Amino acid sequence: xxxxxPSDAFAIIAGRVHRTPLMTSESLNRLTGLNLAFKCxxxxxxxxxxxxxxxxxxxxxxDDCPGVATxxxxxxxxxxxxxxxxxxxxxxxxxxxxxxxxxxxxVRAYGGRxxxxxxxxxxxxxxxxxxIDLGKTPIPPYDHEHIIAGQxxxxxxxxxxxxxxxxxxxxxxxxGLLSGITLAAAQIAPHVRVTGxxxxxxxxxxxSLASGKRVSDHRPQTIxxxxxxxxxxxxxxxxxxxxxxxxxxxxxxIVEAMVLVWRHLxxxxxxxxxxxxxxxxxxRQRFTGRRVGIVLSGGNLEVGALLREIQ
Amino acid sequence: xxxxxPSDAFAIIAGRVHRTPLMTSESLNRLTGLNLAFKCxxxxxxxxxxxxxxxxxxxxxxDDCPGVATxxxxxxxxxxxxxxxxxxxxxxxxxxxxxxxxxxxxVRAYGGRxxxxxxxxxxxxxxxxxxIDLGKTPIPPYDHEHIIAGQxxxxxxxxxxxxxxxxxxxxxxxxGLLSGITLAAAQIAPHVRVTGxxxxxxxxxxxSLASGKRVSDHRPQTIxxxxxxxxxxxxxxxxxxxxxxxxxxxxxxIVEAMVLVWRHLxxxxxxxxxxxxxxxxxxRQRFTGRRVGIVLSGGNLEVGALLREIQ
Numbered sequence: 001x002x003x004x005x006p007s008d009a010f011a012i013i014a015g016r017v018h019r020t021p022l023m024t025s026e027s028l029n030r031l032t033g034l035n036l037a038f039k040c041x042x043x044x045x046x047x048x049x050x051x052x053x054x055x056x057x058x059x060x061x062x063d064d065c066p067g068v069a070t071x072x073x074x075x076x077x078x079x080x081x082x083x084x085x086x087x088x089x090x091x092x093x094x095x096x097x098x099x100x101x102x103x104x105x106x107v108r109a110y111g112g113r114x115x116x117x118x119x120x121x122x123x124x125x126x127x128x129x130x131x132i133d134l135g136k137t138p139i140p141p142y143d144h145e146h147i148i149a150g151q152x153x154x155x156x157x158x159x160x161x162x163x164x165x166x167x168x169x170x171x172x173x174x175x176g177l178l179s180g181i182t183l184a185a186a187q188i189a190p191h192v193r194v195t196g197x198x199x200x201x202x203x204x205x206x207x208s209l210a211s212g213k214r215v216s217d218h219r220p221q222t223i224x225x226x227x228x229x230x231x232x233x234x235x236x237x238x239x240x241x242x243x244x245x246x247x248x249x250x251x252x253x254i255v256e257a258m259v260l261v262w263r264h265l266x267x268x269x270x271x272x273x274x275x276x277x278x279x280x281x282x283x284r285q286r287f288t289g290r291r292v293g294i295v296l297s298g299g300n301l302e303v304g305a306l307l308r309e310i311q
Numbered sequence: 312x313x314x315x316x317p318s319d320a321f322a323i324i325a326g327r328v329h330r331t332p333l334m335t336s337e338s339l340n341r342l343t344g345l346n347l348a349f350k351c352x353x354x355x356x357x358x359x360x361x362x363x364x365x366x367x368x369x370x371x372x373x374d375d376c377p378g379v380a381t382x383x384x385x386x387x388x389x390x391x392x393x394x395x396x397x398x399x400x401x402x403x404x405x406x407x408x409x410x411x412x413x414x415x416x417x418v419r420a421y422g423g424r425x426x427x428x429x430x431x432x433x434x435x436x437x438x439x440x441x442x443i444d445l446g447k448t449p450i451p452p453y454d455h456e457h458i459i460a461g462q463x464x465x466x467x468x469x470x471x472x473x474x475x476x477x478x479x480x481x482x483x484x485x486x487g488l489l490s491g492i493t494l495a496a497a498q499i500a501p502h503v504r505v506t507g508x509x510x511x512x513x514x515x516x517x518x519s520l521a522s523g524k525r526v527s528d529h530r531p532q533t534i535x536x537x538x539x540x541x542x543x544x545x546x547x548x549x550x551x552x553x554x555x556x557x558x559x560x561x562x563x564x565i566v567e568a569m570v571l572v573w574r575h576l577x578x579x580x581x582x583x584x585x586x587x588x589x590x591x592x593x594x595r596q597r598f599t600g601r602r603v604g605i606v607l608s609g610g611n612l613e614v615g616a617l618l619r620e621i622q
Contacts, residue, residue, distance in 0.1 A: 266578060268574075
């Protein structure tokens with residue numbers, strides 16, 4: 001289990017990351033019959049929570065670090081490139097060839113070098129290994145104690161902004177965000193229930209938690225491009241150790257939730273960022289009468305691609 | 312000329328309207344080479360600045376008012392219905408039959424009664440006259456001194472949040488917002504330059520100001536449904552009296568600006584709300600080296616209809 005806590009990370013990165021706003025919507029509460037608060041990580045630097053973990057991981061590197069490398073469907077890569085650049089370090093990012101084009105552009109805009117690979121876990125890890133062999137320091141996207149601690153800072157802020165929350169709901173891809181939130185809540189607010197939200201088309205976390213064993217057959221099929229990764233080993237251990245439930249949702253539920261966020265909060269969220277609201281609406285009775293905190297995890301949307309998906 | 316000022320209105324409505332946030336984007340500034348600040352009226356109650364004017368106008372009615380009526384393409388109607396309901400008054404809203412469906416729904420959701428009419432100024436005014444004949448108090452959408460004063464409060468807040476602004480840029484449809492901003496800036500910050508932004512396909516304000524005479528031939532053709540109205544008489548007098556320039560933009564420039572706001576600010580704005588950014592980008596040299604305040608006027612978007620327009 002990790003020994004570095006989200007509070008440790010927060011002490012380092014609080015001045016480097018945005019304290020993102022909390023939003024509520026009377027009309028959405030009326031429509032859903034629920035009491036919802038949203039943590040707006042789409043307004044975080046680089047457009048997603050990933051900047052938190054990347055900033056903390058980068059802060060922990062020695063001064064003679066020869067540059068960092070990672071694999072990423074996009075948001076971690078952009079966040080790592082931006083955090084590395086802020087410390088004068090280079091960043092090499094292995095990206096699947098079907099990555100969202102605007103996310104590839106974003107990595108480059110923040111100064112990162114992009115290396116394409118086939119869209120599967122083996123190819124991603126092989127691509128990263130090549131960069132490690134060249135001397136780069138790997139900063140994996142989620143299965144890393146600094147990343148987990150950094151992502152957990154979102155829960156520390158959220159609970160400070162809305163002390164009365166009963167629930168925290170966050171998406172799960174590799175599990176960096178959800179395991180960080182789990183550790184943060186356990187540390188400062190153990191009465192808060194943490195729930196994961198996952199596309200049914202990429203339900204490796206739900207299946208791994210149900211079977212007690214990390215699944216190996218994972219062929220994600222989902223619009224939520226940020227949640228296609230296989231759950232990490234450390235991340236699964238944290239979630240399993242704390243008995244975290246994961247709710248799965250359909251593609252249609254994801255799109256409907258995304259449109260609700262656009263309409264009522266006027267916030268652009270990417271499909272992955274709408275998955276927690278979709279999960280709350282799909283399991284309404286679980287959340288009725290409670291104060292529910294939902295993490296909007298990111299807003300990096302390629303408008304054109306999305307329009308094609310929706311229609 | 313109006314004798315009730317935006318400051319008068321602000322004293323009444325400050326506790327009833329949201330003090331909407333100001334947003335900036337490093338990436339958008341880098342991309343455009345400009346220094347831009349955005350006032351987020353898409354986060355105002357009912358999703359647009361219109362709630363300001365409606366709230367002030369409603370506050371000025373006598374206690375025995377038999378209910379209010381208006382004509383509106385949508386945002387003023389929803390705002391008036393909400394403000395009226397908050398005072399226990401009924402609201403009747405004449406809407407063009409081609410109004411955006413989600414805006415019709417919004418008027419009803421806030422408790423307003425919708426009366427459809429043909430999509431032209433004569434039909435809208437005839438529809439409203441019928442309601443006046445039934446005893447309702449008309450609250451027109453823009454050509455009204457309370458409405459103008461109320462909309463102007465957005466500039467008071469904007470200049471307080473960002474005291475260093477050199478420019479304020481806002482969209483012009485009927486001119487309530489732009490004339491209110493003009494009066495507010497003249498009162499508290501006369502060094503600030505105010506500029507209007509208008510679709511080329513609904514350029515009645517630009518033509519009226521150029522000719523010195525309110526145009527009568529007005530057949531708006533624009534995606535910016537909130538800016539199809541003909542400029543009001545009081546509004547034209549204010550703009551003309553203060554020598555306000557209006558920049559016109561193409562439909563493509565509007566859509567491009569809207570996508571920039573989505574991508575960099577992660578904010579859902581409706582086409583009308585993106586027109587000022589489009590104007591700033593279309594007249595870049597006018598704004599270079601200055602601190603430019605842009606009013607994002609509303610975010611009430613019918614996603615389905617918009618997708619059809621964009622493609």
